[in-house]
Amino acid sequence: MLDCAQIRAVENIYHTDSGYALMQYAADSIYQKIRELRLANDRQVVVFVGSGNNGGDGYEIAAAMLKDGFSDVSVIRVVPQKAGIDAVHARDNYLGCGGHETDFDNQELVDGMIRDNAVIVDSMLGIGITAVGSSQNSQKISNAVRLINRLKSERKLLVLSVDIPSLLNADNGMPVGGEAVKADYTYTVFTFKTGTITGRARDFCGKVFAVGNTLPDFESNIVAARRSGTEKHLVAYDDIRPWLPLRSKCAHKGNSGRVLLVGGSSGMTGALILSSLAALRTGAGLITALALSGEHQAFNSVNPCIMTAGTDSLDEKIKTTGALLVGPGMGRNQNAENVFKKCIMSSSSMVIDADGLYHLHNLGSCEFNTVPVLTPHVGEAALLCDTDASAIESDSVGFALMIAEKYKAVCVLKSAATVIASPDGKVYLTDTGCSGMASGGMGDLLSGIITSLLGQGLEPVIAAVAGVLIHGEAGRAEAQEGGNIGMCATDLLPHIRLLVNGIAPKK
Ligand SMILES: NC(=O)C1=CN([C@@H]2O[C@H](COP(=O)(O)OP(=O)(O)OC[C@H]3O[C@@H](n4cnc5c(N)ncnc54)[C@H](O)[C@@H]3O)[C@@H](O)[C@H]2O)[C@@H](O)CC1
Numbered sequence: 001m002l003d004c005a006q007i008r009a010v011e012n013i014y015h016t017d018s019g020y021a022l023m024q025y026a027a028d029s030i031y032q033k034i035r036e037l038r039l040a041n042d043r044q045v046v047v048f049v050g051s052g053n054n055g056g057d058g059y060e061i062a063a064a065m066l067k068d069g070f071s072d073v074s075v076i077r078v079v080p081q082k083a084g085i086d087a088v089h090a091r092d093n094y095l096g097c098g099g100h101e102t103d104f105d106n107q108e109l110v111d112g113m114i115r116d117n118a119v120i121v122d123s124m125l126g127i128g129i130t131a132v133g134s135s136q137n138s139q140k141i142s143n144a145v146r147l148i149n150r151l152k153s154e155r156k157l158l159v160l161s162v163d164i165p166s167l168l169n170a171d172n173g174m175p176v177g178g179e180a181v182k183a184d185y186t187y188t189v190f191t192f193k194t195g196t197i198t199g200r201a202r203d204f205c206g207k208v209f210a211v212g213n214t215l216p217d218f219e220s221n222i223v224a225a226r227r228s229g230t231e232k233h234l235v236a237y238d239d240i241r242p243w244l245p246l247r248s249k250c251a252h253k254g255n256s257g258r259v260l261l262v263g264g265s266s267g268m269t270g271a272l273i274l275s276s277l278a279a280l281r282t283g284a285g286l287i288t289a290l291a292l293s294g295e296h297q298a299f300n301s302v303n304p305c306i307m308t309a310g311t312d313s314l315d316e317k318i319k320t321t322g323a324l325l326v327g328p329g330m331g332r333n334q335n336a337e338n339v340f341k342k343c344i345m346s347s348s349s350m351v352i353d354a355d356g357l358y359h360l361h362n363l364g365s366c367e368f369n370t371v372p373v374l375t376p377h378v379g380e381a382a383l384l385c386d387t388d389a390s391a392i393e394s395d396s397v398g399f400a401l402m403i404a405e406k407y408k409a410v411c412v413l414k415s416a417a418t419v420i421a422s423p424d425g426k427v428y429l430t431d432t433g434c435s436g437m438a439s440g441g442m443g444d445l446l447s448g449i450i451t452s453l454l455g456q457g458l459e460p461v462i463a464a465v466a467g468v469l470i471h472g473e474a475g476r477a478e479a480q481e482g483g484n485i486g487m488c489a490t491d492l493l494p495h496i497r498l499l500v501n502g503i504a505p506k507k
Helices: 004-014 020-036 053-067 086-096 107-113 136-154 218-227 237-243 269-282 297-302 311-320 334-343 355-363 378-384 389-394 396-407 442-455 460-482 489-500
Strands: 045-049 073-077 101-103 119-123 158-162 185-189 207-211 231-234 258-263 286-291 323-326 349-352 410-413 419-421 426-429
Touching: 004 218, 020 053, 020 086, 020 185, 020 207, 045 053, 053 073, 053 086, 053 119, 053 158, 073 107, 086 101, 101 107, 107 136, 119 136, 218 231, 237 460, 258 269, 258 311, 258 442, 269 286, 269 297, 269 442, 269 489, 286 297, 286 311, 311 334, 323 334, 323 442, 334 355, 349 355, 349 442, 355 378, 378 389, 378 396, 378 410, 389 396, 396 410, 396 419, 396 426, 410 460, 419 460, 426 460, 442 460, 442 489, 460 489
Parallel strands: 045 073, 045 119, 073 101, 119 158, 158 185, 185 207, 231 426, 258 286, 258 323, 323 349
Antiparallel strands: 410 419, 419 426
């Protein structure tokens, strides 16, 4: 996964005398994918092009379709190409193939041209986007984006975006000026861009395919580009399978992970129960919950396999635990603060979540004995970074790195596009989870899962990445069975157990 600067570096390697050959290669790679999926068969195809090389890709795709026998293909020229750039060759190629072109200035004509079930190829803006200004060209692009999005639902259009949906920022996944093309498929050139995963990418990108990876020395050039800036890795469930805890045949509960979970003030015991259940289903051998409310009967009735302890035994429990979670439902009063301070002096592996993050922020700076895992959601990250939630959303990678560096911790910045940053400056992103997980208690599960993995011996960054994937895939599995609406945290527990055993749900 690369950001725009890193992508430009890769492009420069493959630029020969002109970039036109590279544009043809990129466009052909996209066209092959469209053909393979038979997306354009028996449908009208309308390609919207902009002024730069992204527009050039669109002309080349349209030309390839004409050469291949598609007859119902046309181009809408939203903004004219600048003289001297490769896109001008691409336009000449398309017109030379007998291609038809309509100027977007006559918006009514364009609206009337597009028929039900048409395929729209969005090739207006790629990684060359700048902020939407008041210029005529900016206005035209914004109008075209609005038209595509309106017609998409009215006329059941299929929308394919080239490289990145127009007006979506390829570095942060946020729509520039509030609106971007809502694609069904995005064909991103070379490799996933950060903005196809982070921010609000899911609302705009649809299914993302990386295309164009057969160039000579491709893998080594991508690795070099990745190392030239912030190193970002896109990680999937299959990648973490080898890291999952192994259980020896002679295992016993005492050496299968001993974890302590601290939180659960009066009225918030449920948060700690959820973390404890997730820790249990993730496999830790001995789970002790220490609820500040003292409401321990609740744990017993939910699952008697969870042990409980009172605050008076905190010191002793901290000494004997392998991994510690502090924060879920902990509360923010003086007693909670005192308990928090004791917990973070521990030498055990540690996760700090929820109200624990509030207490951490109040401490200012803090020296840990280990590398803790911090699991803020956007609001908690804003608190830790003294900023607001919208700033965090616009640069989730940057702020996750800032938190990781400030606390010498692994930061799991939770959102629809969770970012994991390690104190050595590496970033891990995943395409997991689902909208059904936007319900109370999901974060408590995640902190319980990560704590359980730490207790079973995984390194902090590995436990964090594996935990995010187990959690997200459990949500997806549950959505597959029952849909997104009405999903609740406890529904995920059976899936968590399967996933930690390496048993993936059927796709
Ligand atoms: N350069 C290369 O080597 C390759 C580039 N490729 C394609 O080229 C794209 C990058 O090309 P460019 O750098 O020309 O950039 P773009 O084509 O993304 O856009 C740049 C053009 O759009 C204008 N523009 C920027 N923001 C605007 C706004 N808000 N409203 C209206 N106009 C705006 C700029 O003035 C410029 O003319 C990639 O995303 C990819 O699709 C691929 O063909 C692969 C090879």
